[in-house]
Amino acid sequence: MDYFLSEEQLMIKELCAQIAQEKVVPVRAELDEKEEFPWEIMKVMAASDLFGLFIPEEYGGLGKGSFELTIAVEELSKACLGVSTTYAANALGTYPILLFGTDEQKKKYLPDIAAGKRLVAFGLTEANAGSDAGGTQTTARLEGDHYVINGTKQWITNGGEAEIYTVIAITDRSKGPRGASAFIVEKGTPGFSFGKKEKKMGIRASATRELVFEDCRVPKENIIAREGMGFLVAMKTLDSSRVGVGAQGLGVAQGALDEAVKFARQRVQFGHPVIGFQAIQHMIADMATDIEAARALVYAAARYADSGAKDVTKVSSMAKLFATDVAMCVTTNALQVMGGSGYMREYPVEKMMRDAKILQIYEGTNQIQRNVIAQNIIKEAAKAR
Amino acid sequence: MRIAVCIKQVPDTAEVKINRETGTLVREGVPSIINPYDTHAIEAALSIKEQLGGTVCAVTMGPPQAEASLREAISLGVDEAFLVTGREFAGADTLATACALSGVIKKIGADLIICGKQAIDGDTAQVGPEVAEFLDIPHVSYVKKIIEAGAASIKVERMMDEGSDIVEASLPALITVVRELNTPRLPSLKGKMNAKKAEIKKMGAAELELPVDVVGFNGSPTQVKKIFTPGPRGGRKKLEGSLEEQIDALVNELVEKKCL
Numbered sequence: 001m002d003y004f005l006s007e008e009q010l011m012i013k014e015l016c017a018q019i020a021q022e023k024v025v026p027v028r029a030e031l032d033e034k035e036e037f038p039w040e041i042m043k044v045m046a047a048s049d050l051f052g053l054f055i056p057e058e059y060g061g062l063g064k065g066s067f068e069l070t071i072a073v074e075e076l077s078k079a080c081l082g083v084s085t086t087y088a089a090n091a092l093g094t095y096p097i098l099l100f101g102t103d104e105q106k107k108k109y110l111p112d113i114a115a116g117k118r119l120v121a122f123g124l125t126e127a128n129a130g131s132d133a134g135g136t137q138t139t140a141r142l143e144g145d146h147y148v149i150n151g152t153k154q155w156i157t158n159g160g161e162a163e164i165y166t167v168i169a170i171t172d173r174s175k176g177p178r179g180a181s182a183f184i185v186e187k188g189t190p191g192f193s194f195g196k197k198e199k200k201m202g203i204r205a206s207a208t209r210e211l212v213f214e215d216c217r218v219p220k221e222n223i224i225a226r227e228g229m230g231f232l233v234a235m236k237t238l239d240s241s242r243v244g245v246g247a248q249g250l251g252v253a254q255g256a257l258d259e260a261v262k263f264a265r266q267r268v269q270f271g272h273p274v275i276g277f278q279a280i281q282h283m284i285a286d287m288a289t290d291i292e293a294a295r296a297l298v299y300a301a302a303r304y305a306d307s308g309a310k311d312v313t314k315v316s317s318m319a320k321l322f323a324t325d326v327a328m329c330v331t332t333n334a335l336q337v338m339g340g341s342g343y344m345r346e347y348p349v350e351k352m353m354r355d356a357k358i359l360q361i362y363e364g365t366n367q368i369q370r371n372v373i374a375q376n377i378i379k380e381a382a383k384a385r
Numbered sequence: 386m387r388i389a390v391c392i393k394q395v396p397d398t399a400e401v402k403i404n405r406e407t408g409t410l411v412r413e414g415v416p417s418i419i420n421p422y423d424t425h426a427i428e429a430a431l432s433i434k435e436q437l438g439g440t441v442c443a444v445t446m447g448p449p450q451a452e453a454s455l456r457e458a459i460s461l462g463v464d465e466a467f468l469v470t471g472r473e474f475a476g477a478d479t480l481a482t483a484c485a486l487s488g489v490i491k492k493i494g495a496d497l498i499i500c501g502k503q504a505i506d507g508d509t510a511q512v513g514p515e516v517a518e519f520l521d522i523p524h525v526s527y528v529k530k531i532i533e534a535g536a537a538s539i540k541v542e543r544m545m546d547e548g549s550d551i552v553e554a555s556l557p558a559l560i561t562v563v564r565e566l567n568t569p570r571l572p573s574l575k576g577k578m579n580a581k582k583a584e585i586k587k588m589g590a591a592e593l594e595l596p597v598d599v600v601g602f603n604g605s606p607t608q609v610k611k612i613f614t615p616g617p618r619g620g621r622k623k624l625e626g627s628l629e630e631q632i633d634a635l636v637n638e639l640v641e642k643k644c645l
């Protein structure tokens with residue numbers, strides 16, 4: 001399919017494909033095995049200007065949008081979701097500053113982020129606040145010129161490796177959902193430390209850690225937007241980044257299908273390459289069709305967001321939901337096409353299948369995405385009456 | 386510091402196919418790349434520039450399509466690009482190639498010239514040293530490490546059959562480089578965007594003020610008589626163990642082969 005990419009978009013795709021092939025594919029199995037953070041690859045991506053892709057030119061970026069980020073994430077995800085999660089979570093952590101930051105905050109942080117000098121993470125989830133962000137227990141109390149933060153965030157991607165953290169904390173519990181606020185916290189701030197690094201099923205190159213705040217004092221000017229805007233900041237951030245998770249789904253699914261097709265052409269049983277069997281052909285046809293449908297939806301959602309549309313929640317949820325369910329299904333079936341070989345670590349598909357699972361969970365589980373889509377439909381129907 | 390890098394566009398395959406009848410390279414359908422050794426030359430130039438400041442220019446002699454290689458060089462961070470092209474350059478051997486390249490370098494000026502060790506298609510490894518001779522400047526070939534680059538001289542380690550030499554040359558000088566020198570960087574997005582817009586300066590013999598009989602076929606004393614793929618080497622075997630064991634094994638082998 002031709003999605004009529006512009007010359008610049010093709011350049012981005014080509015460059016990310018080159019990085020994936022030359023720098024990611026040769027090391028992905030080792031990074032997975034050793035649960036090693038992909039610093040070398042992040043440095044290459046920084047030198048290639050990829051961290052500045054979606055950051056405005058006035059702050060040292062390239063001023064591109066969601067669609068360009070989608071293309072980049074898709075290409076990287078074909079090779080390794082651990083690597084693309086590291087990259088995409090950086091964007092997730094940056095959106096609060098990009099969308100709601102003051103000019104000073106943007107001037108202070110965005111140029112370093114665009115240059116890939118400092119990595120970013122986003123901290124919302126806690127032990128009692130998963131799907132239900134209303135369960136947030138971390139607090140921020142204003143004391144003179146500082147906010148004092150206390151609490152623990154869990155399962156934060158890029159935790160420990162990132163230098164800039166955008167964190168949600170409760171500033172006024174009596175106000176319920178309107179009592180949360182977002183803050184920028186820098187690594188090295190006294191009272192801010194990291195808990196254990198999680199041992200995971202997949203995306204093992206990506207780092208997932210606890211953020212621990214014990215009387216951590218951050219300057220008052222580190223609040224993003226105003227007091228009480230925390231959940232709005234979080235929701236708008238997720239609206240912007242969700243399509244990227246869809247792009248991850250597309251990428252890993254395409255990567256797995258490509259491996260399965262290559263394998264099935266070579267593997268001979270009953271005197272034929274297994275790709276000659278209709279049962280295998282139909283699986284391949286279904287996988288390819290699902291991927292193409294997912295791509296059309298993800299690209300459309302990204303372009304819709306770039307058009308400046310405000311009501312992106314429903315379509316970005318649809319894109320995330322569909323493309324990541326496709327990713328789980330396709331990686332599972334790609335492995336099946338490869339039989340026992342697919343199950344072995346010698347081939348990359350078992351890792352793709354382990355990695356794909358996270359896409360149905362983080363940035364809102366796929367159950368929550370369905371809730372969100374339905375709520376929007378109900379709202380629209382109510383309006384139409 | 387002004388650095389000139391000589392890059393050659395070559396077919397993307399280590400196994401160049403040869404048309405047996407005409408004895409020429411079969412280039413159809415083979416994508417072109419920058420000669421791999423030359424990508425190390427570009428990397429060396431860019432990292433010296435990062436240290437000392439200055440400009441890096443890339444120079445190639447080739448058909449109009451060779452422009453693509455120059456644009457790729459710009460995407461990596463090269464500042465200027467020169468394409469020596471024209472019918473008068475066709476059929477050049479290493480001498481005529483070096484003559485043309487030295488002609489450009491005289492025009493554009495350079496304190497340091499960096500070439501690849503050899504081209505993967507021609508494989509002669511002659512062009513670099515010949516350019517240095519035309520320019521009457523020192524050269525060091527097979528450089529595997531740049532120990533120190535300064536405004537007036539360069540200190541390098543060159544690969545030898547056994548071990549290596551440390552050589553210092555005063556500038557201007559030419560070096561040819563091997564793969565061990567560095568890891569070439571990937572392009573950047575800003576570089577790729579620049580490369581699309583960049584001006585590639587084209588030069589013919591007239592601009593270089595070279596008489597047409599010193600370049601191209603007319604300037605080439607080499608006459609290719611026959612081009613062939615050498616037959617495979619016979620099998621080899623490495624003997625292991627102590628000296629006595631190796632001697633025994635050798636004698637046994639020779640007896641078995643009825644040589645003794």
Ligand SMILES: Cc1cc2nc3c(=O)[nH]c(=O)nc-3n(C[C@H](O)[C@H](O)[C@H](O)COP(=O)(O)OP(=O)(O)OC[C@H]3O[C@@H](n4cnc5c(N)ncnc54)[C@H](O)[C@@H]3O)c2cc1C
Binds near residue numbers: 089132156362
């Ligand atoms: C590897 C990894 C990386 C992560 N990175 C980050 C990060 O960088 N930043 C961050 O803030 N968070 C991060 N998270 C957290 C992630 O976003 C949450 O795990 C996710 O939102 C789900 O929360 P939970 O795991 O607590 O599941 P729970 O909320 O406990 O859900 C359990 C089950 O109940 C279902 N469920 C819950 N509520 C409903 C409902 N109302 N209707 C229907 N079903 C429901 C869920 O779908 C799920 O199946 C990460 C998680 C992981 C595993």
Ligand SMILES: Cc1cc2nc3c(=O)[nH]c(=O)nc-3n(C[C@H](O)[C@H](O)[C@H](O)COP(=O)(O)OP(=O)(O)OC[C@H]3O[C@@H](n4cnc5c(N)ncnc54)[C@H](O)[C@@H]3O)c2cc1C
Binds near residue numbers: 504
């Ligand atoms: C199959 C075949 C047929 C040939 N036919 C003829 C023929 O008919 N007549 C004839 O005279 N010669 C012929 N040649 C030789 C050909 O002209 C040489 O390849 C050419 O002169 C360059 O030499 P080289 O490739 O050995 O480069 P090398 O000397 O191995 O290259 C060393 C370095 O010099 C630089 N360099 C070399 N060429 C260029 C260039 N064009 N532009 C910029 N930098 C460069 C690069 O930095 C390169 O890494 C033939 C070669 C082959 C393989």
